[in-house]
Amino acid sequence: MIRIIIADDHRVVREGLRWMLDGESEIEVVGEASDGDELLELVASVPADVVLLDVSMPGMGGLDALEQLSSSAPQVRVVMLSMHDKPVYVRRAVELGAAGYLLKSAGRDELMRALVAVAAGNAYIQGEVTGPLLEAVASTEPDEGKLSPRELEVLALVAAGKENKQVARELELSEATVKSYLKSAYERLGVSGRAEAVAVALRRGLID
Amino acid sequence: MIRIIIADDHRVVREGLRWMLDGESEIEVVGEASDGDELLELVASVPADVVLLDVSMPGMGGLDALEQLSSSAPQVRVVMLSMHDKPVYVRRAVELGAAGYLLKSAGRDELMRALVAVAAGNAYIQGEVTGPLLEAVASTEPDEGKLSPRELEVLALVAAGKENKQVARELELSEATVKSYLKSAYERLGVSGRAEAVAVALRRGLID
DNA sequence: ACCCCCCCCATCCGTATGGGGGAGGCCTGC
DNA sequence: GCAGGCCTCCCCCATACGGATGGGGGGGGT
Numbered sequence: 012m013i014r015i016i017i018a019d020d021h022r023v024v025r026e027g028l029r030w031m032l033d034g035e036s037e038i039e040v041v042g043e044a045s046d047g048d049e050l051l052e053l054v055a056s057v058p059a060d061v062v063l064l065d066v067s068m069p070g071m072g073g074l075d076a077l078e079q080l081s082s083s084a085p086q087v088r089v090v091m092l093s094m095h096d097k098p099v100y101v102r103r104a105v106e107l108g109a110a111g112y113l114l115k116s117a118g119r120d121e122l123m124r125a126l127v128a129v130a131a132g133n134a135y136i137q138g139e140v141t142g143p144l145l146e147a148v149a150s151t152e153p154d155e156g157k158l159s160p161r162e163l164e165v166l167a168l169v170a171a172g173k174e175n176k177q178v179a180r181e182l183e184l185s186e187a188t189v190k191s192y193l194k195s196a197y198e199r200l201g202v203s204g205r206a207e208a209v210a211v212a213l214r215r216g217l218i219d
Numbered sequence: 220m221i222r223i224i225i226a227d228d229h230r231v232v233r234e235g236l237r238w239m240l241d242g243e244s245e246i247e248v249v250g251e252a253s254d255g256d257e258l259l260e261l262v263a264s265v266p267a268d269v270v271l272l273d274v275s276m277p278g279m280g281g282l283d284a285l286e287q288l289s290s291s292a293p294q295v296r297v298v299m300l301s302m303h304d305k306p307v308y309v310r311r312a313v314e315l316g317a318a319g320y321l322l323k324s325a326g327r328d329e330l331m332r333a334l335v336a337v338a339a340g341n342a343y344i345q346g347e348v349t350g351p352l353l354e355a356v357a358s359t360e361p362d363e364g365k366l367s368p369r370e371l372e373v374l375a376l377v378a379a380g381k382e383n384k385q386v387a388r389e390l391e392l393s394e395a396t397v398k399s400y401l402k403s404a405y406e407r408l409g410v411s412g413r414a415e416a417v418a419v420a421l422r423r424g425l426i427d
Numbered sequence: 428a429c430c431c432c433c434c435c436c437a438t439c440c441g442t443a444t445g446g447g448g449g450a451g452g453c454c455t456g457c
Numbered sequence: 458g459c460a461g462g463c464c465t466c467c468c469c470c471a472t473a474c475g476g477a478t479g480g481g482g483g484g485g486g487t
């Protein structure tokens with residue numbers, strides 16, 4: 012018997028998963044959580060083998076929850092469930108110790124294969140995302156999150172505390188353009204905002 | 220004759236200064252600007268000895284304008300005009316090459332003394348702000364913008380891309396508290412937002 | 428005793444920010 | 458000749474953010 016905890020903020024998704032899993036004889040769903048905190052409590056109180064964890068959840072995101080779990084309950088294996096196949100997410104998840112990664116488009120059998128594999132101590136990455144994963148891993152060496160010249164200029168000014176409007180003025184661009192540079196910079200760096208972007212860029216020596 | 224350019228976004232202030240200066244025989248006001256860009260153009264086209272520059276202006280701030288001036292027209296002496304006597308501002312101004320610093324509370328004679336002194340190649344810092352200046356300078360060595368433990372914790376999480384709400388959750392604080400830590404951190408570091416704060420903190424090795 | 432710093436919290440409010448779209452021009456390499 | 462990168466710009470919209478302002482409690486110095 013594989014004991015499963017489902018963590019997703021959308022009820023329909025939880026129901027859907029439950030429905031898919033309830034028929035299986037070797038699976039037992041022992042709990043559900045709708046956000047990160049609930050999940051952590053649940054894991055602490057109910058013994059489980061695998062957590063099915065949605066990447067995007069309100070409050071503490073799925074990746075944050077994963078991070079916490081890795082330290083507070085390392086024996087629990089985590090399978091991430093996501094809509095995105097963006098390299099950064101996949102990579103992040105794997106780095107943080109996820110044992111599996113599935114897209115929400117996955118069917119029942121794919122799901123089962125993943126759970127069985129993971130419960131047995133293996134890793135399971137869905138075919139559709141192995142590409143992104145490899146790409147992400149590959150990118151650790153060659154052109155690791157490089158930014159375009161313009162993106163760097165913008166980021167440097169942002170690090171100097173300028174706001175978008177001022178950056179636009181200084182570079183003689185429209186604010187819209189500045190925003191779009193920042194957006195793409197965020198994506199490339201795999202970050203969620205200017206503060207983190209600046210942090211990452213500084214640490215990598217992209218700016219100084 | 221000392222040729223003066225007045226730069227302030229408030230018309231009343233400009234008028235007031237003009238009124239104070241027009242009576243003086245050794246002073247000639249050769250131009251007015253209401254923002255940084257105007258000022259830069261003006262300085263480029265009209266020869267002047269001294270710029271009276273408001274610290275807080277829309278768009279490019281007074282300090283930014285000062286920075287530009289220092290490189291584009293180093294021969295022009297700049298007297299900053301400010302409402303604040305905050306150490307950071309004064310220090311910043313001096314660092315960026317201001318030759319004078321006056322509070323807006325300054326009277327006509329103080330103003331004249333400053334202009335004459337500055338035009339003659341001297342520096343003039345109004346008495347009321349020498350305190351803050353010394354304090355700022357003194358602080359370059361001893362406890363240079365140290366942050367409290369809590370402020371550091373918050374900043375570290377901010378550098379990791381967390382938003383205030385998440386930081387609050389993680390440290391088990393209210394969001395209001397997180398904000399108040401950030402605010403004081405900004406003040407101590409002399410920065411204007413989280414991005415710059417993270418940059419400064421990283422560069423100084425306060426976080427990593 | 429008093430002051431100052433650190434810790435913690437709150438409310439109001441304007442606006443900067445970031446996420447979601449999309450679009451056209453230019454240049455380079457295949 | 459056209460795919461793909463870069464540069465440039467636009468819209469909408471929710472909300473995260475920062476500024477202003479205020480408070481209370483505790484501990485350490487002088």
